[in-house]
Amino acid sequence: MSTPPEPSVPHLAERLTAYAVLAHDPAVPGIAADYWAKSEAHYRKVDAALTSCVADTPATARPYADVLADPTRAAAQHALREALAARLAERPDSADQLAQAVAEADRHIWIDYHLGADYTAQAPEATSPEAPEPSAATAAPVARPRPDGPGAVRIVIPFRDRAGGLRTRNLLACLRALADQEGGPAHRITVVETDSEPRSREILADLVDDYVFARKDGLFNKAWAVNVGVVATAADTPYTCVLDADILVDRHFVARNAERLREGDHGAHLTFRWSLSLDEPSTLRAIALRNDDAAADVPESVLRGLLLREPPGGCVWVRTEVFHAVGGFDERYEGWGGEDDDVVARLGAAATLLRYTDPLLHLNHPRPEMTRDDGVPFNAHIEPLSWAPAHGYGDREKFIAATA
Incomplete structure (x- = not known):
């Protein structure tokens, strides 16, 4: 087996700057607590080596301090990259040691960092005076034309947004992108809203093929919402896509x-290996490009965000018969965490499951609570892989009966 080539000095400077951000940006622990726990020690190790490298030279110490002061500022990161590239070119021994540290850490981290060369935190220019920026009000698609027949693909989107805020904005952007598809079979869209009342019915009814309201108060239950959507609307559909409401897809998705x-x-596949969770400026730019400017996709060069390594959910395609078989x-599973890991593991046990390497763009929204008040994960009590068809699934009245 051949040894991989050594990284170029500019690439090494870019990776070291990424590790400085990963070690110091408070958004990183909040994006996925379990991924942070598996990655933190590797961030700290590389960052400690970087600190030693830059400490004795003002030309590198100043931009490094600027990044630590504001890990979200792109200009500071570009300045640190340039300063590091110049210093490492003069000190090949230091470059070799740092390259080894980065290569070792790269093998183990579960959250990485992306800063596109053309990224700017400035909001995108308005496409018209009436639409200063994408929002729940201005980003609404026109009524969706209904395809004839059941179609070959059913896209099921579970949803709740009690504030009518960024989650709703993201769902509308998602629906506009799904309405702008080229080629492929007819696809039908089901949105399942689970809440104490159908808050979004009027907004969504004309934008999807099927709006399903499933009454449930308390913690959001994504698992049940998906099952309700599949059982209620995907009976005659060979392929099902379970799609989160915050995913912005390209035109050929x-x-x-x-x-x-x-x-x-x-039997099933996930479309990606890395999911890019966008910051708010990138989210606005992605929505503007994909929806307002009708771009076929969004170039990663204009985006900034955190990359999650092989998350189990977000976008799962499955043969409908395999979905029912498991x-x-x-x-x-209620609240945050575990349901995607569990279903992907069961799908993989029942049939071949593949991963592809498409980009996956996750639009920004407030992070949910990830543990109960006592710090214990919401679903720590559930034995993984213990669910079976005999339990029954997709009963739209389940939680009404339970509280009656």
């Missing part, structure tokens, strides 16, 4: 993934 299932012999999602 449906055609590409339907073909993968049609031409392959696998009993759908485990409806005992």
Whole structure:
């Protein structure tokens, strides 16, 4: 097996700057607590080596201090990259040691960092005076034309937004992107809103093929919401896509993934290896490009965000028969965490499950609570992989009956 080539000095400077951000940006621990726990020691190790490298030279110490003072400021990061590249070119021994530290850490981290060369934190220019920026009000798609027949693809989106805020904005952007698809089979869209009342019915009813309201107060239950959508609307559909409401897809998303299932012999797949969780300026720019400017996709060069390594959810494509064979999602999972890991593991046990390497853009929104008040994960009591079709699934009246 050949040894991978040594990274170039500019690339090494870029990676070291990324580690400075990962070690010091408070957004990193908040994006995924379990991923942070597995990665933190590796960030700290590289950052400690970087601190030693820059400490004795003002030309590198100053931009490094600027990054630590504000890890979100792109200009400070570009300045640190340039200063590091110049210093490392003069000190090849230090460069070799730092390159080894980065290579070792890269093997273990579960959260990485992306800063596009053309990223700017400035809000995108308005496309018209009436639409100063994408919002729940201005980003609404026109009524969706209904395809004839059941279609080959059913896209099921679970949803709740009690504030009518960024989650709603993101869902509308998602729906506009799904309405702008080229080629591929007919696809139908189901949004399942679970709440104490149908808050979003009027906004969504004309934008999707099926709006399903499933009454449930208390913690959000994504697993149950997905099952309700599949059972209620995907009976005659060979392929199902479970899509989070905060994912912005490209124009060929449906055609590409339907073909993968049609031409392959696998039972399910995830479209990505790294999910890019965008900051708010990148989210606004992505929505403006994809929705308002009708771009086929969003170039990563204009984006900034945190990369999550192989998360289990967000976008899962599955043969509908395989979904039913495993009993759908485990409806005992409530609140944040665990349901995606569980269903992907059960799908993989029942049929071949693949991962592709498409970009996955996750739009910004407030982070949910990840643990109960006592610090214990919401679903720590559930035995993974213990759900089966015999439990019954997708009962729209389940939580009404339970509280009656």
